[in-house]
Structure formats: structure tokens, C-alpha cells
Amino acid sequence: xxxxxxxxxxxxxxxxxxxxxxxxxxxxxxxxxxxxxxxxxxxxxxxxxxxxxxxxxxxxxxxxxxxxxxxxxxxxxxxxxxxxxxxxxxxxxxxxxxxxxxxxxxxxxxxxxxxxxxxxxxxxxxxxxxxxxxxxxxxxxxxxxxxxxxxxxxxxxxxxxxxxxxxxxxxxxxxxxxxxxxxxxxxxxxxxxxxxxxxxxxxxxxxxxxxxxxxxxxxxxxxxxxxxxxxxxxxxxxxxxxxxxxxxxxxxxxxxxxxxxxxxxxxxxxxxxxxxxxxxxxxxxxxxxxxxxxxxxxxxxxxxxxxxxxxxxxxxxxxxxxxxxxxxxxxxxxxxxxxxxxxxxxxxxxxxxxxxxxxxxxxxxxxxxx
Numbered sequence: 001x002x003x004x005x006x007x008x009x010x011x012x013x014x015x016x017x018x019x020x021x022x023x024x025x026x027x028x029x030x031x032x033x034x035x036x037x038x039x040x041x042x043x044x045x046x047x048x049x050x051x052x053x054x055x056x057x058x059x060x061x062x063x064x065x066x067x068x069x070x071x072x073x074x075x076x077x078x079x080x081x082x083x084x085x086x087x088x089x090x091x092x093x094x095x096x097x098x099x100x101x102x103x104x105x106x107x108x109x110x111x112x113x114x115x116x117x118x119x120x121x122x123x124x125x126x127x128x129x130x131x132x133x134x135x136x137x138x139x140x141x142x143x144x145x146x147x148x149x150x151x152x153x154x155x156x157x158x159x160x161x162x163x164x165x166x167x168x169x170x171x172x173x174x175x176x177x178x179x180x181x182x183x184x185x186x187x188x189x190x191x192x193x194x195x196x197x198x199x200x201x202x203x204x205x206x207x208x209x210x211x212x213x214x215x216x217x218x219x220x221x222x223x224x225x226x227x228x229x230x231x232x233x234x235x236x237x238x239x240x241x242x243x244x245x246x247x248x249x250x251x252x253x254x255x256x257x258x259x260x261x262x263x264x265x266x267x268x269x270x271x272x273x274x275x276x277x278x279x280x281x282x283x284x285x286x287x288x289x290x291x292x293x294x295x296x297x298x299x300x301x302x303x304x305x306x307x308x309x310x311x312x313x314x315x316x317x318x319x320x321x322x323x324x325x326x327x328x329x330x331x332x333x334x335x336x337x338x339x340x341x342x343x344x345x346x347x348x349x350x351x352x353x354x355x356x357x358x359x360x361x362x363x364x365x366x367x368x369x370x
Contacts, residue, residue, distance in 0.1 A: 003129065003136040006041035014273055015039060015047045017249030018115055021242075022049075026116075029245070031237040032060045033116055040112065040137075042129050048113045052141065055107040060236045062116045065106045065147065065335070067234050068173065069353060070098050073361070075232045080368045093360065097352070104349035109145040110137055115251075116236065117280035119176070119316045120150040121273035127162030134166055138341050145350065146338040154178045154331035155276065155312065163336040169350055170334045172357040175365045177320065177328030179306060179313040186307070191325045198293045199300060204257035204265055209247075212254040216243045218264035219254060222283030230286065238281070252281060255301045257294075266294045268301035277306055278314040295319075320369025330369070332362065 011019055021029060022037040036052040051063050061068035074094055081087050112133070113120050137146050151160055151170075155178065160170060179186075186192055207215065220243050227235040246252040246269075256267035265288065269281030279302035284294035299315075299322075306313035315323055317333070324330065339350045364370060 002044075003040065003042055003132045006039040006047055008039075010041065011039060011047060014115075014251050014271065015049060017246070017251040018049050021245045021249055021251065024241070024245075029239055029242040030060065030062075030116060031239060032058060032233065033063060033236060034059060035063050035116075040133070042125075042133060046123055046125055046129075048123075049115055050137075051111045051114045051116065052144070053107055053109055053111075054144075055105055059107065060116075061234050062118065062236055063107075063109075063111055063114065065109065065353075066102055069106075069171075069357070070094060070101055072232065072234050075234065076370050077364075079231075080370055081364075090360075090364070093356070097356070101349055101353065104346055106145070106349065106353075108143065109147050110141050111147045111149060112137070113148060113150070115271065117271065117278075118236070119278040119280050119314055121271060121276035121278050121314065122150070122156065122159070123274045125159065125274075127159045130162045130166045134168075134338055138338070142341060145342060145346070148336040149173070150333060151336055152176055152178070152314070152331040152333045154180070154329065155314070160334065160336070166338070167340050168336040168338045169354045170336055171350070171354045172362050172365070173333045173335050174317040175320065175330050175370060176317050176333045177315045177323040178331050179303065179315060179328055181327045183307040186303070186327050189325070189327055192327070195293070195296045195300060195326070199257075199297055202257075202292065202297070204259055204297065207256045207258055207264075209253045209255055212256060212267070213247060215256055215258065215264045215267070216240065216247060216254065219243060219256065219267045219269070219281075219283060222264065222267060222285065223281055224283075225286050226283050253305070255305070257297045257301075265292075266297035266301075268298050270302050270305055272305075272309070272311065275311050276314055277302060277309065277311050278316060280316065317370065324369075330366075332365070 026033050026035050034056045038050045040048040040050050061072050077090050252269040254269050256264050266284035268279045270279045282298050284298045339347045
């Protein structure tokens with residue numbers, strides 16, 4: 001059993017593309033991500049991109065647990081919870097712990113299998129090498145917490161069991177939606193039939209990945225308008241360089257719909273690793289009338305790829321009611337955190353965070369489909 005850092009000559013596919021792209025300064029690709037990147041090799045055929053952080057301020061949640069669990073949680077509570085009393089109570093709890101967590105070095109960490117996306121699919125891995133991986137990283141970074149994001153209880157039951165055996169804390173992060181359904185079964189749902197009719201009536205032209213290159217700048221504008229301007233600057237602030245390089249290097253496959261004037265109206269960027277497709281990048285024209293159903297157009301693109309490939313589709317979090325009505329199955333997502341080698345005060349913060357997310361966060365997620 002061998003665990004070591006990989007040389008770029010050994011890499012292929014999405015991991016090779018990511019490694020080449022991240023040779024650049026990370027902030028030239030994602031403005032609010034400052035991190036170092038390496039690739040971990042496990043045995044002869046398993047590769048994990050790894051990001052290393054030392055408590056940099058202002059990072060996106062894709063490499064900052066503080067941004068994810070404290071800052072992003074407050075944003076979601078404001079969006080999703082209408083009860084003023086409940087909002088106030090939750091804000092009180094979060095604010096009471098925020099400074100304690102910030103100065104507890106949550107952001108001094110090593111993230112494994114981190115493509116710096118909202119959802120990071122895993123390669124085929126049974127997790128048996130977990131003790132060796134943990135020992136190797138603990139020796140390389142003795143003052144950093146070790147974190148694996150994007151683990152859900154639908155796809156990764158065996159992996160989650162291996163993490164528990166290796167003394168990792170499983171910390172609830174969000175509720176995601178998995179499409180593990182045949183096209184035949186999917187088409188039986190009335191909402192999906194309506195969506196298909198709407199897309200056909202719109203007469204927008206479908207653009208496959210091979211023809212999306214001229215539309216990447218427009219795609220970035222649509223993504224930024226939705227995820228950065230409408231929602232929060234905590235989301236990854238991708239640059240045009242990121243979109244162009246991820247397209248050229250085969251990391252992300254872009255698909256879209258354009259109107260008769262050549263304007264991109266909706267798009268989806270998809271990543272496939274192992275048996276899983278995810279669509280971490282998406283956008284649509286927010287100025288168009290709601291009746292045009294452009295979110296439906298954008299959401300449908302990853303389903304087209306799912307049914308063409310036969311793979312499982314992880315549709316990430318958000319729009320829970322929309323996704324369940326169309327065949328998505330809710331699943332709880334976790335981050336696995338190893339902190340046993342850290343000082344007691346830092347370990348305590350991870351334990352408290354695990355407790356709060358299990359006792360408070362989980363109930364809120366299930367009720368409000370966050």
C-alpha cells in the first residue's frame with residue numbers, strides 16, 4: 001500500500017486538467033480562493049486533488065469551513081426561514097460561537113479530493129487505505145486539520161463507515177439531491193413532462209459542449225449574476241480564465257441554450273468523476289420572464305447527460321421542492337474531519353461544530369430543504 005504525492009506525468013483526465021490549471025495563482029482562476037494545490041496518489045490508480053490552507057481570510061466556502069458553517073449558514077437562514085423568532089434564535093447561536101470558531105483555526109486545513117467546486121465527486125474508492133492516507137497527511141501537515149468534503153449518505157455509506165473507523169468526525173454540511181432513476185421512470189412524473197413541453201415550446205437552440213467555446217464569457221456573466229450578485233460573494237468567484245481553461249482541459253463540460261439572436265439564455269457546467277455527474281456551475285438569464293422557465297432549461301441539461309451516460313447525478317443543494325418533485329432523492333452531505341493530532345482547544349471546536357450541526361443544523365436542513 002503506497003501513499004505519496006503524484007507527479008504530473010502520472011495524471012490523466014479531470015485530475016490532470018485540474019493540476020495543470022492550478023499551476024496558476026489560484027486567485028487568477030477563482031478570485032476569492034487563495035490556496036495551494038497538490039495531488040495525492042493512493043496505490044497505483046487513485047488520485048485526489050488536495051488544497052492546503054493556513055487560515056487565509058475572505059476565502060470561499062470551497063476551502064474555508066468558517067465561511068461554510070458560519071457565514072454561509074447565516075445567509076441561508078436569511079433566505080429560507082420566514083419565522084422572525086426562529087431566525088433570531090439561530091442568528092444568536094451562530095453569532096455566539098462565530099469569534100470562538102474564527103480564532104480556533106478552522107481554516108488551517110488540508111482538503112482532500114477538493115476540486116474547489118460546490119460538489120466534488122469521488123473516484124471509485126472503498127476507503128481501505130484511509131489509515132495510511134491519514135498517517136501520511138498528518139506527517140506532512142502536523143498542524144492542519146484533514147478534511148474530506150462532499151460525502152453523502154446515499155453514495156458513500158461504505159466510505160463514511162471507513163472514516164468513522166479511522167476516528168474522523170462526520171460533520172453535517174447540507175442536504176443534497178441525488179437522481180438515481182431511469183429515464184423511463186423519470187418520464188412518468190407529471191412535472192418532468194411539463195418541463196419537456198416548456199423547453200420544446202421555447203424554441204431555444206441547444207448548444208453542445210463542442211460548440212460552447214464562443215459562449216463562455218456569456219456563461220460567466222450568467223453564473224455571476226445568479227450566484228454572486230443574487231446570492232452571496234461566498235460562492236466561488238470564477239474568472240473567465242477559469243472558464244476557458246476548464247473548458248480546454250476537459251475539467252468541465254458546458255452545455256447551453258441560445259436564442260435566435262445568439263444570446264446564451266441558460267447553461268450548465270458538468271463534472272464527471274467515477275460513477276457520478278454533478279453540475280456545480282449553472283446560470284440563466286435572470287431578466288427574462290419567469291414563464292420562460294430558464295431555470296428549468298438550465299437544470300434539464302445535466303439530466304440529459306445523466307440519461308445519456310447512465311451514471312448517477314448529484315444535483316447538489318438548493319431548490320429542494322423543485323428537485324424532489326422531479327425525482328431527486330434527498331441525502332445528507334457530510335464533511336469528514338480528522339483533528340485527533342491537533343491541540344485540545346482546536347479539537348474541541350470541531351467537536352462542538354459537529355454537535356451543533358447534528359442537533360440544530362440537521363433538523364433545519366430537513367424542514368426547510370436547505
